[in-house]
Amino acid sequence: MNYAASAHPDITAELPGWRATALFVVLLAGLIGLFGRGAYLQVMHDDFLQEKGNARYSRVIEVIAHRGMLTDRNGEPLAVSTPVESAWASPADVEADGRQVKQLAQALGMNVEELKNRLSDTSRDFVYLKRHLPPDQASKVASLNLPGISLQREYRRYYPAGEEAAQTLGFTGMDDNGQEGLELALQERLAGKSGSQRVIKDRRGHIVEDAGSLHAPKPGSDIVLSLDSNVQHLAYRELADAVKQHKAKAGAVVVLDARSGEVLALANYPAYNPNNRSKVGSQAMRNRAIADLFEPGSTMKPFTVATAIEQGKVRPETVINTEHGVLTVGNKKIHDTHPESMLTVAQIIQKSSNVGAAKIALSMESGTLWQSLSGSGFGAQTGSNFPGEAPGRLRDARTWRPIEQATLSYGHGMSVNLLQLARAYTVFANDGELKPVSLLKLDAPATGKKVFSDSTAHTLRDMLELVVLPGGTAPLAQVAGYRVAGKTGTAHKLEGGRYINRYVASFVGFAPASNPRLIVAVMIDEPDNGQYYGGLVAAPVFSKVTGAALHALNVPNDAPLDNVIAPPADIVREEV
Amino acid sequence: MWRSDVMHGGALNALLLAAVVLCALSVVTSQHRARKLYIELQKQKELAQQMDVEWGQLQLEQSTWATPARVEKIAARQLQMQLPRNGQVQFIRVEPDGRTHQQP
Numbered sequence: 247m248n249y250a251a252s253a254h255p256d257i258t259a260e261l262p263g264w265r266a267t268a269l270f271v272v273l274l275a276g277l278i279g280l281f282g283r284g285a286y287l288q289v290m291h292d293d294f295l296q297e298k299g300n301a302r303y304s305r306v307i308e309v310i311a312h313r314g315m316l317t318d319r320n321g322e323p324l325a326v327s328t329p330v331e332s333a334w335a336s337p338a339d340v341e342a343d344g345r346q347v348k349q350l351a352q353a354l355g356m357n358v359e360e361l362k363n364r365l366s367d368t369s370r371d372f373v374y375l376k377r378h379l380p381p382d383q384a385s386k387v388a389s390l391n392l393p394g395i396s397l398q399r400e401y402r403r404y405y406p407a408g409e410e411a412a413q414t415l416g417f418t419g420m421d422d423n424g425q426e427g428l429e430l431a432l433q434e435r436l437a438g439k440s441g442s443q444r445v446i447k448d449r450r451g452h453i454v455e456d457a458g459s460l461h462a463p464k465p466g467s468d469i470v471l472s473l474d475s476n477v478q479h480l481a482y483r484e485l486a487d488a489v490k491q492h493k494a495k496a497g498a499v500v501v502l503d504a505r506s507g508e509v510l511a512l513a514n515y516p517a518y519n520p521n522n523r524s525k526v527g528s529q530a531m532r533n534r535a536i537a538d539l540f541e542p543g544s545t546m547k548p549f550t551v552a553t554a555i556e557q558g559k560v561r562p563e564t565v566i567n568t569e570h571g572v573l574t575v576g577n578k579k580i581h582d583t584h585p586e587s588m589l590t591v592a593q594i595i596q597k598s599s600n601v602g603a604a605k606i607a608l609s610m611e612s613g614t615l616w617q618s619l620s621g622s623g624f625g626a627q628t629g630s631n632f633p634g635e636a637p638g639r640l641r642d643a644r645t646w647r648p649i650e651q652a653t654l655s656y657g658h659g660m661s662v663n664l665l666q667l668a669r670a671y672t673v674f675a676n677d678g679e680l681k682p683v684s685l686l687k688l689d690a691p692a693t694g695k696k697v698f699s700d701s702t703a704h705t706l707r708d709m710l711e712l713v714v715l716p717g718g719t720a721p722l723a724q725v726a727g728y729r730v731a732g733k734t735g736t737a738h739k740l741e742g743g744r745y746i747n748r749y750v751a752s753f754v755g756f757a758p759a760s761n762p763r764l765i766v767a768v769m770i771d772e773p774d775n776g777q778y779y780g781g782l783v784a785a786p787v788f789s790k791v792t793g794a795a796l797h798a799l800n801v802p803n804d805a806p807l808d809n810v811i812a813p814p815a816d817i818v819r820e821e822v
Numbered sequence: 823m824w825r826s827d828v829m830h831g832g833a834l835n836a837l838l839l840a841a842v843v844l845c846a847l848s849v850v851t852s853q854h855r856a857r858k859l860y861i862e863l864q865k866q867k868e869l870a871q872q873m874d875v876e877w878g879q880l881q882l883e884q885s886t887w888a889t890p891a892r893v894e895k896i897a898a899r900q901l902q903m904q905l906p907r908n909g910q911v912q913f914i915r916v917e918p919d920g921r922t923h924q925q926p
Contacts, residue, residue: 315878326882329875406885453864454857479890727911797905802913 303446304457311438312401313422314466316415316429318475319508319687325415325429326404327422331384331397332377338368340394350395353386354379377420378402403429407475409517410482413533414473414685416633417520426531428471428685430633438466470687472508476798477501482513484790485768489515492773492783498535499769499791500668504762506691507672507681509630510795512536512665537634539661540750540769543737544598544719544780546619546657548674548706551595553618554606556702562592562709566602573601575649580604596712598719598734600656607655608648615651616643621697622670622680624662629682638662657735664752668767671754674710674731675762678703707731711759714785716811720753723785724810725793727803729759732766732788734780739772748772753784757792758804766792 287295316325333354342350347365351358354376364373377400379387384397403418405411416427424433441463446455481499489497501511514534518526532538554560571585582601586593594602607615620626625640639661646654653659662670665683672681678698681691698706710731714723719734732755738745752769756762768784768791777783897903914922 323881323885326878328878328882404882406882406889408889410891448857452861454860456860476890479894483891802915807909807911 303448304444305447306442306444306460307453309441309443309459309463310399311440311463311465313403313418313438314436315468316432316436317468317470318473318478319470319510320474321470322406322475324405324407324411324471324473324475326406327401328404329399330378330380330402331387332400333375333379333384333387333395333397335365335373335375335395336371337365337373337394338371340365340392342392342394346390346392349390350375350387350392353383353390355383405520407478408521409519410513411473411475411478412517412520413514413531414512415520417523427533427633431631431685432469435469436466439464472503472510472684472687473512474510474799477795478511478513480794480798481511481766481791482515482517484787484794485513486515486517488768488770488783488787491775492770492777493775494770494783495772495774496534497768497770497787498533498538498664499787500535500664500765500767501791501795502668502672502683502765502767504672504675504756504765505681506688507669507683507694508688509665509683509685510764511791512685533632533634534771535664535769536628536630536632537636537663538771539636539638539663540752540771541660541737541740542657542662542667543735543750543752544600544603544656545667545733545735545752545754546660547595547598547603547655548710548733549619549622549670550603550607550615550655551591551709552674552698552702552706553615554610555591555705556618556698557610557614559609560591560606562590562705564591565589566591566594566605568594568599568601568605571599571601573604573652575604575608575652576647578649580652592709592712595706595709595733596715596718598656598713603655604652607651612643612646612651615654616640616646618697619654619660621695622673623666624660624670628663628666628669630665630685632665632685635665636663638666657737664767664769667752667754667769668765671756671765671767673697674703674706675756675765676703707759707762710755714755719779720755720781720785720788721811722781723753723755723788723792725757725789725796726810727805727807728757728793728796728801729805729809730755730757730789730792731759731762732756732785734785736778736780748774749778751778751780751783753780753788755788755792757796758801760804763799763801764792764795766795 313327315323315327317323347361348358351361354361356376361375364375367373375395387395388397401422403422405415405417414427416429417425418429419425424430424436429436441459441461443459444457445453446457448454481501485497485499488494497515499511499513500509502508503510512533512535514532516530518530555562565588568582568586568589570587571582573580580600582599584597586597586599589597589599589602591602591606594606619640625638627635627637641650641660650659669681669683672694673679676694677700678696679694680697681694684692710733711729712718713733714720714730720732723730723732732753735752735754737750739748739750740746750769750771751773752767754765754767756765766788768787770783770787773783916922
């Protein structure tokens, strides 16, 4: 304004016209130049520049998804992943004097020489010093603040139940992937998928903007198992006591919910601590209840008798001539160690007579017997989906010779796993229906397959109750306050195709007999302390586990509390 | 006459200019605020994750302290507890209509 006011009006008019034009042209040229450059950068060089720009503020970060939790049916955690630190080094970048290396070794709990060894290999960029440090060690390492030594967050799995459910849950490896047991079987659902995300970071490293997710992280799902940690504990405790008391090689216990087929407990002994597996042999890792086969012995007799009753061949009170305990089939002899001349069908079960069972089996078509054994789940997978499950062996009926049909009736010449055997007893506990087993908690009981009629199942239930009464093979299986039903089994073990004088003692039963809630199967491998009969070795375990589990589950009594009748001094020995 | 037009147009321009500047500044401030809030969100998310981790660890700790084996040991040894014996247990059955029946 001032300038305009002070300028002389004539001067403006005197400026030559070309100056304005020249200025215009120069400015225009400049403008075109700028536009050109702009277009060049924007169009031709766009990608390169964009990348350079992004590199200054945009970062891709990993979003960690952790492994899902395993809980028991009541929500108690059985396997939990929690972050831990692993120490690693980039040997070329390590700057530490002797004293510092010593301190580091101390913090890591490592040998100084070994640590020096690891740090000396400068050709490698990444060397783990020690993985999965406890938090206090990790903070010590961090406080040393040595260049070239870093901590990396990893996940480690913990098992609060320890050895009690070790073989059933299995474990994960260093990288938190399932390696054994349910951890392996459920790997797909448990494993989380880490995602990545593009973010914008400011100068101080703060994330200031989310620039879009590249892969959304997928955390592993938590899975509720059918196990009940109380029952699992009871089963493991009693099993461990029994195996130690009888100096046995091993043992297993399976507890099933009789109505739904859910596995409430699956215990093995010897066991290991899954939280510290440094000195565990592969033998201790075996889940014997599922992966090991044995000849079931007399626990099979109820199936033979049930088939005969179903076919109308016999009735519980039918008297069978048991031939003073010796029966010759072909050129082989079948023995009863407790010889009787006449037994009713019910007594054959109660006293576990091989001769009686064989005679009943031989009165039937082989195909019929095969059908009901196969229908009860023998010779096939249980559907537990447990890795390494052994399906057992039940030969085709067309290949049976008479002696084989006779021995099958008392459980020789076939093999089962303990879970399979426990599951088969659902047919007696459940009005003749075979339930599928499940290691996962079910919302509603699964529907089974009818194998026997209601009345046959009830008849067998009554017979199996006789087994635990005085006069039966397993009075030690009685439980105070509850009626129980079950069957003992004692079988020679096979070695190299021959029977040897080592035994597998077993007991399978259910309670309360008036309305079965639990099926408990006990197997003790090679008891070696004088006793080896199922009624003496396995039945007491059944009694203790069943009694305590029924209490723990608040099952009402169906018998007076003083129902247990002390067994006579010489318990009826069953046949081997 | 044209002078007042210019004045008029100038005032409008100035007004629009001021509006543009104002808008530009508010874009900057809201961007800044958005970033601050985002940082806050990140911090809270991190906190939530930390708490998640801690929750897992506490659950682990609780279940370790409360393992049936440990509870049983303390109950039996320290507190001298035992399971009820015969005759020490009474069952009371509650019927749907609310009546109760004692059972032996």
